[in-house]
Amino acid sequence: MSAPTNQADQVTTPGPDEQWRGVAAEDVTELDAVVGARLQKRSRVLLASLVRPRLWTALLALALVVTENLVVLAGPLMIAITIDTGIPNAIDGDTAVLAWCVGGYLAAGLGGAALRFAFLKVSGRFGQDVLLDLRQRVFGHAQRLSLSFHEDYTSGKVISRLTSDIDSLHDLLEDGLDGLLTAVLSVFGIAVMLLVLDLPLGLLVLTGLIPVVLVTRWFYLRSRYAYRNTRGAIAKIIVQFVETMNGMRAVQAFRRESRNESILAGFNDEFRGANKRALDVMATFTMTVRLVGNLSLALVLAIGAVRVVQGGLELGVLTAFTLYLRRFYDPLDELAMFANSYTSAIAALEKISGVLEERPTVVDPASPVALPPAKTGRAVTFDGVEFRYSTGGPVVLPRFDLAVPAGQTVALVGATGAGKSTIAKLVARFYDPPSGRVALSGVDLRSVADAELRRAVVMVTQENFLFAGSVADNIALGRPGASRAEIEAAAEAVGADEFIRALPGGYDTDVRKRGGRLSAGQRQLVAFARAFLADPAVLVLDEATSSLDVPTERAVQRALESVLADRTALIIAHRLSTVLIADRVLVVEGGRIVEDGSPAELVEHPAGGRFAALHRTWLESLA
């Protein structure tokens, strides 16, 4: 739950560093210099960490491109020699120099092409490895992050981190890096060449670099700003898209289309504007670079021609100079392309590194404590637990203690919003309580390794979720590697077998996006079968049968009764028929457990307790 505006509410004001940790600065367009620098550093650190493990590949690519440039650089030199000595010699009948030069030129061309191919292959592999690494890192990290993060962040933003932001990095690695290496090398190489060919003219050309450096700085600052905005805007577009696609029924049934369109138009405009600004900045930049390049060419020609006439300069040198000069400024355009991809990628990396910087609030212990061996059920205890969803938010569960012995089936009942699901989610360690502890077989959940915890405790959440894919795959999520027979047995146990077999492809039927191919009750049965297959010591069922018809629910209950006999179970249900199979009932009200006893005891409560009242209402409803 969050504030109406986009800004996260700053309940406490931590230091400037803390304030911008993680994803906090994502939607802020105007950053002060300190924060901006810190975010940039973060992006660069991430980039460096991606490059380091494959430094050798990068160096190989570098070596290839250096060689290629050297080879290509030899070209104009060959031409200069041809003109200065080859032609005069040929006129005198000696074609040796000419043949060597032309042969050399062709060899340089072929060699350059081969090297280019090799470079593309190596740098392509490098780039793809970096992307694969980053994709896996971000995906894995997003999976480790706690629910509280995802509740606020939305899937659309994660998607935009993992798609369009990574694409920006892809562009940098694919074209930008090539451009940078080629440009820097040829600029450097040509500069040396020019200085060697003729020092005064060479120095003259190099002074032209001063305005180029200045305009590069200007460009960098401006385009960085523009690209930060494009990243923000595209993320908003993605979020809007994802939410619309997922809520299409409601959008259409409630005529949300035009409002949605005006929202999207706003984001679209933002994105368009930012992109246009980035392109325009680029326009000014390339113009300046070109202008400097061409004016120095004119200058070189003027001075060079005079000097040749006066005999201070070889004609071939001047020729080579003019050829080199064109090549000197062409790569600067590529440098501009690189700068462009770089700023865009850094803006994207800023967001990605923000996600990576987020720390899960529920962490896997560094030195896990093994759970004591247990045959079937496990005890669950709450010791002085107090819970709220966010610091500063309302207390959802005031301090309480609860002990559920191994093997007991406990039902939680109470009004909606009372906190039943919250208690259940604490058992499944979706959240850690800020104070007190939840323990399994006496071991604090915080010190149980995640894999072990998930084997021991399984929860069927109130909002069930099926993945696109076959029915069998969805059930198998409970225990990957389960055989088809085991999957079918689980489905049969919960009474899902019949309808699954009736599907056109049986267990292999694709349930489609979110299980849309099935009815709501069928989806619940599949989710149930999944938990059944997982066969945990502690089973937590949050309204797992709410959409089933009565006979099906009854079948599920019968299955439950036999399964739960020796297991610990926490069942949340509004249908008292489900509750009555429990050994013990807890009535939750406003986050407190107000009644605790066996169903029979509570029903017979002399003072007319809450459960007794619930039971009465329920009985009346049946009449």
Add this chain to the structure above:
Amino acid sequence: MKNDTIDSHQPARNTNLDALRRLSPYLKPVRGRMIGSAVAVLASMMCGLLIPLVIQRILDGPVATGDTSALGWMVAAVGVLGAAEALLFFTRRRLISGPSTRAEAELRKDLYHHLQRLPIAFHDRWQSGQLLSRAVSDLSTLRRFIAFALIFLVVNSLTLVIGLGVLFLLDPMLGLISTLCAAPLILISTLYESRYAVLARRSQDQNGDLATTVEESVLGIRVLKAFGRGPHLAARFAEQARELRRTELRKVHVVGLLWGAIIVLPEIAIGGQLLYGTFGIANGTMTVGTLVAAVAVATYLRWPTDSIGWLLAETNQAATAAMRYWEVRDAEITITDPPVPRRLPATARGHLRFENVRFAHPGSDTEILRGVTLDVRPGETVALVGATGSGKTTLTALVPRLVDVTGGRVTVDGVDVRDLELGQLRRVVATAFEEPVLFSASVRENVALGGTEVDEDDVRQALRVAAAEDFVDALPWGLDTRIGEQGLSLSGGQRQRLALARAVVGRPSVLVLDDPLSALDVHTEAEVEHALRSVLRDVTALVVAHRPSTVQLADRVAMLSGGRITAVGTHSDLLAGNAEYRALLSTDDDARSEVVA
């Protein structure tokens, strides 16, 4: 993960180019700027080509003769041409930045518009990741294509032709050499294009699948956490990402080959020209200046030639992106406004009838509804009961036309719903889905949704009917609190009540509620029922129910079984007289007797 619509596509050259050609309406309004931009590039290229010619004059004139009197204006000409080239660079980029970004925005807007009108059946089939990758990465590919590749494709070919012309003017033989070396380009690019197109398509589809997995991993995070299957999905994601990597590497390979082949060609040409030129000079048929100019021009043509490989790759990529885009844009909107809408009579209020309604999902031959006939009189509330998977939800979706019947008809006040304007129909009919669909927006937005005419009082009143006002007021920012994605920062019952409030807020005359109270406790259910009754008194309602308590909201109960309404009557009549109904709804089971005993 399978998407039958996607797999079947064989990128054929013609259809690819057609897809690009179809973008022209988006470029039409900015045609002037596009042409201006192309002219600017062309002009700047001309400047670039003229510079070597002036250099030739300088070398052959003042430098060769030693007469520097003309040097001044010649150098000035280089300076002016150089400045003009730079300025034209600037002009080109400034002219195109608007059109390319605008075209992208328009394409996205129209895609979104179209998607919002495509039937639910389409959205059930298409993963949003695939749609998203079209709306984002494919469109940015198109933007880049329009801003760079499109113009350069035209201009570079022209430059190549003009450059060759200049070479022919300098010396026909020099021109011939360059032309011979440029000819294999055509062969190479045709060879490579089809291979690249297949890879480009595959990579874009794989990107879409990746986005889909990411989306599922976040939306299904609770299930993944509950079963500790994060690593499991991460492994699947890694596999997909590796496949994408393989495709990308293949692309690199193909482009590398092409590129390598292409950059050799101009070098061969230059080498040949050098050789020929030298003999020319030796024989006195050519000047040094001419040769230098020719080499300079040939060098200048390197970029237009080299770039052909890159441009072809971009064009292919753009064509594939365009094709993917049109695939969605071409999906037919099957649920549309009728050509001549009929209006609802002003007097009647929501008489809902199903007349021999039949329904089968597209592509499936088993009918789920096989002749449903049901009459819900104005102001009446009818409960619809039936076993899990019997087709209740399907039936309710027919009323607001989220799907259309395949036989028979549904009428409101005697008018077939397909004869009504969609907007009007959906204003009259309101639905609460079995799973509440909420958005990460404020409570107010979520309740009002599309209703522009809804004010705060209406929202509050609706919340009261859904017994949701208290909890909403207790939220940190009340009505303005943003609820998490899909409302997941609320409890199950709270979500359901918001969805219910949304259904009653627009004062519809027909309410369709799909199991609206399933997540509520008995007390809240009673409270909501009480409030709903006051609403339902003058509204026609069809309420799907699994529980006797919900059934009690209704005046009559209809039972759906085997795709037909097999019984209609009051709850007690049916309990007494219908064995199937008794089996479905009576709860006098062992559990209850256990406790009472």
